[in-house]
Amino acid sequence: MRSLIDNIIKVEPDKSQYPEDIPSCLVDREAFRDVAKAMKAGKARLVAEWATDETLFARGFGIYACYEKNGEYLIIKAYMPEEDPTFPSLTKKFVSAYRFERQINSLMGVIPVGHPDLRPWIKHEDWPDNAYPLRKSFDASQSITRVRGKYPWITVGGEGCYEIPVGPVHAGIIEPGHFRFSAVGEDVINLEARLGYTHKGIEKRFESLSWEEGARLAGRVSGDTTIAHSLSYCQAVEAISECQPPERALWLRALLLERERIANHLWDLGAIANDVGFAFMLYQMSILKERLMRTNNKLFGHRFMMDRIIPGGVTTDLTQEGGKMILSEMDWLSKEFERLVTIYDRNSSLTERMTGTGILLPDKALELGVVGIVARASGQKMDCRLTCPFPPYDQIIPKMIVLGAGDVYSRAWVRIEETRESIRIIQEILNNLPDGSIAARFNQPPPDRAGIAMVEGWRGEIIYWIQSGLAGGGKINRCMVRDPSSVNWLALEYAILGNIVPDFPVCNKSFNQSYSGCDL
């Protein structure tokens, strides 16, 4: 099962990386791209690419790339001297590196040599060019002077071609993002998204927080995915500090994760229908979601279950009556949900709008390295609950739902099937919930260690890579967050090509990526 690491020769795994089954290899800066070439040849996926400021360890800057193939992860890192922070770009090998590297360049000031497009990403042009917020030398408590800048858009010329700028402020209650369409008549010939409007400096903020406070911040990276994000953070931290949460805590975590998945899938299904003018489904699904949220509030003290997951376990135990309540709620939900799915599937005016709209072909999905529901609707087999299982997913095995068409209908249908599956998982969890404590003692992680964790949130694979700082400080040196949105946003730009302008909202909703999770 060590097929990925076999692709590169003469590399010794680095022992400061946790968990131990995810190897981390240090290579020369020059070899960074050669490894990428070998990985590409080995049909691996670029999961994430990020840079670190390791000047406090006197190692200059670090550049990291994480690859995955068949559920096996591998981290490649290289160091750059402080006075020459450059590394060979991977964009020509992996499309998903395109935005990772723009972001690295904008926020860390580390230059990917050979990158075709170094316009700023996430950091907007009203920041000075040399302000690199992720560097240790950047003082986040000071306000910076704003400058005048211009963001050059990709333009499309020719007769009858025009641009439609949409956003960043939208009419609905959604997050801000700018979409620029180039269209001829109603046909979209190019779409360029521009994000970064919700850039809050989350990654930088982690570095000034304690390990416990970090879990709270992770729960706020993207509000609708609070469980999966805090879970991923906690798993990474627990990996570094070699903390093993009790069995019951793990099962409860899975319960919360599945409840979050159901609530979001329900809402998305309604919202997709609403975007083609079928408001009935939105309101019916909202009723189901609202019931779930109220139960969450009653049993776990918060509608979104924020801050219920802490390093070492969970904060809230489930009583016997609480378990019964969820079980009867699941029976009710399952019945109501099936009723709505029948309407969903039998309404030809609805399915006609969704079928064949916003197609992301499997080849393209593979090339772009998309994850989660978007990937599974485009024929990609991936689900972290199966590839990196934690109990109870080693016993209660989720069915992987993979469809091939890659259109809006497939993305909706993956959600329907996953909701059914999550209901089943919750029932099995509650019927077999082990006894015991709900939190283990959490020890402060040792210095200069790194941990990685991947959790299947409802959007897809969420990655946290956390590096602890120098001894004595006890703080985080770098926390890299990779929400599924960081890779999936680019896929939307491809899926919309060849569609008509009024079909964009429903395509976008079928992706439903997070702005906050991408902008950080």
Next chain:
Amino acid sequence: MYPYIMETIQIIIVLLLAPIFVGWIRCLKCWMQGRSAPGLLQPWRDIARLFGKDIILAENASWIFRFTPYLVFSVCVLAGGIIPILFKELPLCAAADVIALVALFALARFFIALAGMDIGTAFGGMGSSREMMIASLAEPAMLMAIFTVSLLSHSTSLSQMTHVVIYQSLFIRPSMAFALTAFILIVIAETGRIPVDNPATHLELTMIHEAMVLEYSGRHLALIEWAGMLKLFLFTTIGIAIFFPWGIASSNSMTAILLSIVSLIIKLLVAGISIVLIETGLAKMRIFRVPEFLGIAFLFATLGMLSYFILE
């Protein structure tokens, strides 16, 4: 003197009733979706609120943009005086026939499309181009459908058509059935209802009518909104006058007037239910399906005409 009082009464009732009719549709829709409704008078409250707000005008808005709301509203008020809604014989009915009526609506539409492009935003131009595509197909089909009825009444005057339909024997004519089907399809397109347009959407990219009026605010928006409600009301009452005219007052007696109001309200309640059944059960169609949809309407209208000559 008396006819002018009737005319005034009818216009006042139209102005008052149109927002309530929309309120009724919205209430029904809420109930169908499992929500609680804001009440029949909500459209009225919205209009009142908008009248109390300041106007925010785009820097490059010309007189067309400022003039259009008044023009569109006036057209609707004028049309409210032409259509036999409560009374069959009205002074304005004699002055304008159905062709003039369609032309009046076309004039309003022409200006609203100009206003959409006037401020130079991408959404306005997009909305205007879509509106014109629909208009170019809906208007001929509309005329064809109405001409089928005028073949029967040998007149293009609405009050004459109403008269003939009331006094003919209750007998289902295939031509009328075809014309009615065509008319319903056209009204859906003309008034921007689902499945052609979605009046409740906030998604600018999918809008047709709403995209043209996105930049309006304050009393301009109030007039545009009110005119939109009037338009829905008027198209419904045109349908009533041509296809279900029984109850419309022919004399000036108090009982006839009261009967006419009551029958109008009952017909509107039923019309509201039909609209909501269509809107709740269907998703909005893809925009390039609309020409096919209106093509079918045109086909039905033509079949109505043919069957009049062949069968009747």
